[in-house]
Amino acid sequence: MGMSLLRAAGYRRMPWKNGGGETVEIAVFPSHAGLSDFDWRISMAKVAGDGPFSIFPEIDRTLCVLEGNGIELSIAGKGVVRLDPASEPLAFPADMAINARLTDGAITDLNVMTRRGVAAHRVSRIDIDGAIERQAAGAPTLVFCQYGTLELEADGERADLSVLDCALVEAPPTVPLRLSGNARCFVVEILYG
Known part of the structure; x- marks a missing residue:
């Protein structure tokens, strides 16, 4: 069991794969992997204009809108999906x-990606006012604080998260995660096997 606190000020900034903007890398595994050889990756990006998404072969992705009025995604074979901060992770x-069209100004999004056949992922958005407990289903499980302040406890370890901080928890599924505070967070479970 181990817990690592990833502070927003320490995230790595890098250009999008298609050169159309900048991404803020929150966490990646292996730790120094590039865009073509990661097992999993979590990042944020500001989308300031319409255009195509970068294509990542053999990657599954989940997108969440953190800020802004929304974005419409035209997904080949699936039609148009509209996302805003109230939408469930897609x-x-x-x-x-995939082609993106902003509905009314720039947005900031959260991206979770895993390499198909190597790992999978689940993303849950949770609003906390008080305390909740849930099992760590992934190995690792990451808790990203969108806004507010959040205290995370797991197996005797503790981390205090502020806006845009993230905690990476290496814990078996039997370990409960206790989340307390007043915050919106995203729990990302990375699933191997």
Whole structure:
């Protein structure tokens, strides 16, 4: 069991794969993997204009809108999906042609990606006012604080998260995660096997 606190000020900034903007990498595994050889990756990006998404072969992706009025995604073979901060996380293959259109100004999004056949993932958005407990289903499980303040406890370890901080928890599924505070967070479970 181990817990690592990833502070927002320490995230790595890098250009989008298609050169159309900048992404803020929150966490990646292996730790120094690039865009073509990661098992999993969590990042944020500001989308300031319409255009195509980068294509990532053999990658599954989940997108969540953190800020802004929304975005419409035209997904090949699936039609148009509109996302805004109230929408549930949207999972889709990252190797499909996807075109994005902003509905009213720039947005900031949260991206979770896993390499198909190596790992999978689940993303849950949770609003906390008080305390909740849930099992760590992934190995690892990451808790990203969108806003507010959040205390995370797991197996005797503790982390205090502020806006845009993330905690990475290496714990078996039997370990409960206790989340307390007043915050919106995203729990990302990375599933191997």
